[in-house]
Amino acid sequence: MSVLSPVPPPQVPGSEVEVRVVPTGPMPGPLRFLVRALLTLWSNRKARIGLLILSLDILVAVFAPLIAPHSPTATTFAPYQNPSATNWFGTTGNGQDVFSQMVYGARISLLVGITAGAAATLVAVTIGLIAGYRPGVIDEVLSFATNLALVIPGLPLMFILAAYLQSRSVWTIVLVVAFTSWATGARVIRSQASTLRTREFVTSAVFSGEGLFRVVFHEILPNMTSLVAASFFGAATAAVMAEASLEFLGLGDPNTVSWGTILYYAQQQNSLLTGQWVLVFAPGLAIALLAVSFTLINFGVDALSNPRLREK
Amino acid sequence: MRYVVRKVALFLATLWAAITLNFILPRLMPGSPVDAALAKLASSGQPITNAERRAVEIQLGVPHTSLITQYWDYWTSIVHLNFGTSYSFPSETVAQTIGKAAPWTLALVGVTTIVAFIIGTLLGVYAGWRRGKATDTWVTLGATFFAAFPPFWLGLLLLYVFAFKYGWFPIKGGYDPGETPNLSLSFLSSAAYHSVIPALTLAITSLSGWVFGMRNNMINTLGEDYVTFAEANGLRTRTVALLYAARNALLPNVTAFGLSLGAVVGGSVLVEGVFSYPGLGNLLYIAVVNHDFPLMQALFLVISVAMLVTIFIVDLLYVRLDPRVRQ
Numbered sequence: 001m002s003v004l005s006p007v008p009p010p011q012v013p014g015s016e017v018e019v020r021v022v023p024t025g026p027m028p029g030p031l032r033f034l035v036r037a038l039l040t041l042w043s044n045r046k047a048r049i050g051l052l053i054l055s056l057d058i059l060v061a062v063f064a065p066l067i068a069p070h071s072p073t074a075t076t077f078a079p080y081q082n083p084s085a086t087n088w089f090g091t092t093g094n095g096q097d098v099f100s101q102m103v104y105g106a107r108i109s110l111l112v113g114i115t116a117g118a119a120a121t122l123v124a125v126t127i128g129l130i131a132g133y134r135p136g137v138i139d140e141v142l143s144f145a146t147n148l149a150l151v152i153p154g155l156p157l158m159f160i161l162a163a164y165l166q167s168r169s170v171w172t173i174v175l176v177v178a179f180t181s182w183a184t185g186a187r188v189i190r191s192q193a194s195t196l197r198t199r200e201f202v203t204s205a206v207f208s209g210e211g212l213f214r215v216v217f218h219e220i221l222p223n224m225t226s227l228v229a230a231s232f233f234g235a236a237t238a239a240v241m242a243e244a245s246l247e248f249l250g251l252g253d254p255n256t257v258s259w260g261t262i263l264y265y266a267q268q269q270n271s272l273l274t275g276q277w278v279l280v281f282a283p284g285l286a287i288a289l290l291a292v293s294f295t296l297i298n299f300g301v302d303a304l305s306n307p308r309l310r311e312k
Numbered sequence: 313m314r315y316v317v318r319k320v321a322l323f324l325a326t327l328w329a330a331i332t333l334n335f336i337l338p339r340l341m342p343g344s345p346v347d348a349a350l351a352k353l354a355s356s357g358q359p360i361t362n363a364e365r366r367a368v369e370i371q372l373g374v375p376h377t378s379l380i381t382q383y384w385d386y387w388t389s390i391v392h393l394n395f396g397t398s399y400s401f402p403s404e405t406v407a408q409t410i411g412k413a414a415p416w417t418l419a420l421v422g423v424t425t426i427v428a429f430i431i432g433t434l435l436g437v438y439a440g441w442r443r444g445k446a447t448d449t450w451v452t453l454g455a456t457f458f459a460a461f462p463p464f465w466l467g468l469l470l471l472y473v474f475a476f477k478y479g480w481f482p483i484k485g486g487y488d489p490g491e492t493p494n495l496s497l498s499f500l501s502s503a504a505y506h507s508v509i510p511a512l513t514l515a516i517t518s519l520s521g522w523v524f525g526m527r528n529n530m531i532n533t534l535g536e537d538y539v540t541f542a543e544a545n546g547l548r549t550r551t552v553a554l555l556y557a558a559r560n561a562l563l564p565n566v567t568a569f570g571l572s573l574g575a576v577v578g579g580s581v582l583v584e585g586v587f588s589y590p591g592l593g594n595l596l597y598i599a600v601v602n603h604d605f606p607l608m609q610a611l612f613l614v615i616s617v618a619m620l621v622t623i624f625i626v627d628l629l630y631v632r633l634d635p636r637v638r639q
Contacts (some may be wrong), residue, residue, distance in 0.1 A: 148330065284625060288460040
């Protein structure tokens with residue numbers, strides 16, 4: 001996403017004075033950090049809408065068995081039915097309840113979005129940090145790889161990778177997305193790491209005898225949390241869209257119930273031509289809303305790292 | 313000059329890496345096309361003999377030579393535009409198939425990109441200038457929402473409403489079946505008429521990149537002293553916004569051109585598939601669905617090289633736009 005400005009302004013350590021101080025009870029460190037980050041995001045209007053949509057999706061995914069009125073895979077209904085009192089969104093050509101499929105589909109889309117986003121971020125952070133901290137040959141090589149990954153058209157590459165890897169599973173999609181969506185994040189993280197590298201606190205850490213691993217991950221990384229988060233939500237958005245595209249092409253596992261496979265079967269069974277537009281409209285809208293929620297949350301993260309973009 | 317030399321060197325290195333990647337990828341993958349073809353044969357109940365395996369290997373062009381020889385052969389065939397035979401279009405060479413489809417995608421993606429660039433940039437300038445006002449909120453939220461639409465899905469919906477329900481536009485294809493591709497007015501107007509919905513689909517979904525980029529650049533530029541100075545001079549608002557701020561804010565957006573182009577090209581694969589538009593995207597769609605590896609590999613090569621060349625040209629034009637990089 002080009003939401004991020006290509007080179008973020010150098011971030012002064014400790015500039016996040018806006019961060020609200022949460023009563024620090026007996027919560028463990030990471031949890032306290034998470035709550036604080038969520039509260040900060042919540043104070044941004046756009047991010048708040050995003051968090052609301054995302055929590056709704058998570059609730060639907062977690063409580064799918066309670067919400068869905070029928071089994072998503074049972075072929076017990078008359079096929080090609082329009083929406084009715086029993087089948088709120090109609091039925092597929094195989095006689096499955098589309099509403100229940102939509103509810104269960106939230107699980108796969110969230111799973112792919114979050115794991116692929118996390119995997120791509122892991123790659124981006126590793127490559128970006130090493131390239132930014134080790135100028136010279138290592139940086140040149142890694143930066144070249146990053147630029148290469150940026151200019152090679154991502155979606156065609158994903159299609160081809162998925163077609164070559166002949167296994168059809170959700171994990172193939174996660175792997176392919178992680179392989180193709182890390183570059184934007186890596187570039188931003190690299191430029192931030194290279195400005196932080198010359199700061200006094202890093203120099204003093206090096207002089208005090210800290211090893212490479214500790215300097216990079218304990219001194220530099222905590223100063224770019226917002227960039228890492230932005231990279232995650234950017235990659236997660238890409239992952240949700242890519243999953244839908246791959247499954248629509250028939251490169252996903254045809255036996256899982258996800259929003260992408262609902263679209264795939266709707267296209268195979270010509271749902272639009274038979275007037276069953278809900279079968280196309282509903283999963284696409286759900287995918288779009290999930291992607292919107294990630295992007296909106298990213299606006300909040302962006303505003304944290306670039307004060308000029310902050311809402312007054 | 314040094315900038316140009318560096319750009320040329322970087323372009324050649326990237327080109328080499330992209331073409332080599334296209335050579336390595338299929339060889340890295342578990343399971344070969346031969347195994348896939350043999351699996352298909354085996355599932356039809358035919359016993360697989362060694363001779364048959366050998367026959368399939370020869371048919372699919374699987375070499376029994378060293379990697380270096382293969383790599384050399386790969387380059388030779390690229391230079392001669394010899395990409396083998398596709399399974400989906402066996403009557404012509406892959407180069408011919410691609411050559412026929414390329415102009416369609418070039419026209420569709422080219423026009424779409426220019427339209428999206430102009431509209432998106434203007435919207436971004438406006439949103440950045442009216443930052444925090446209602447217009448800004450609506451433009452930003454609207455662009456966020458449109459960007460989240462999977463392009464093929466928006467294509468399906470537009471197809472349903474405008475082609476199927478109201479019949480205003482054709483349902484599929486790139487031109488009227490009665491026409492033959494030539495440069496006559498009737499053919500060109502038929503082609504333009506068929507491209508309206510695919511182009512609209514791609515333009516709507518790729519608009520947001522330009523809007524956000526331009527809005528953020530505007531906000532950064534508006535904080536500069538010279539803009540405040542221009543305002544203090546009593547210049548008209550429009551003059552300050554367009555001639556002072558927007559002109560400079562546009563520069564970083566030009567470098568984002570390549571990335572946006574990638575999004576349009578990627579989106580066009582499934583959109584062309586949905587509309588059966590006779591371009592490269594639809595070919596890739598057909599190739600992937602049919603596991604047509606020679607066609608797939610050649611298409612990926614052509615698409616990557618085309619993108620690299622476009623980005624390279626934009627980079628060179630950038631020297632004309634921004635004198636600072638010339639030093």
